[in-house]
Amino acid sequence: MLIEVVAAGPGCSICQKALKLVKQAAEEFPQIEIRELNVVDQFERLQELNIFSAGAILMNGKTEFVSLPSPAKLRERMHELLLKSENNPQN
Template sequence: MLIEVVTAGPGCSICQKAMKAVKQVAAEFPQIEIQELHVVDQFERLQELNIFSAGAILIDGKAEFATLPSLPKLRERVYELLHQ
C-alpha cells in the first residue's frame, strides 16, 4: 500500500502533522510505503484529483482525505483497505 501526503514545504505545520500521523500508522502496518507529494511538483496531478490543500492524503493513488484526518480515522481507513 502506498500512502502519499500532499505537502507544501518544510515550514507547513499541517504537512508536518500529516506526515507524523501517516508515519505512526505505517509503523503499525509494515506493508505501507510513504511518499511526499510536493504541491508545486505535482500540481497537475493534484488538480486532476481535485486536491487543493496541503495535508491531503492519497492511498494507492486515490484521494482518501482532502484534509488532515484524525489519527483514529486514518488508522481505521488504512485497516479497512488492507483487509478488503
C-alpha cells in the first residue's frame, strides 16, 4: 500500500506532524510505502484531486484525510485498506 502525505516543505509544521503520524502508524505495517507529495512539484495532480491543504493524506491514490486524523483513526483506516487488498488482490 502506498501512503502519500501532501507537504509544503520542511518548514511546514502541519506537514511534519502528518509525516510523523503516518510513519509511526506504518511501523506496524511493513508493506506500507510512504512518500511526500510536494505541493509545488505535484500541483497539477493535487488540483485534479481537489486537495488544497498541506498535511492531507492519500492512501493508494485516494484522499483519505484532509486534516490530521487521530493516530487510532489512521491505523484503523490502514488496517481496513490492507485487509481489503489481501482479500481482493486486484484492488
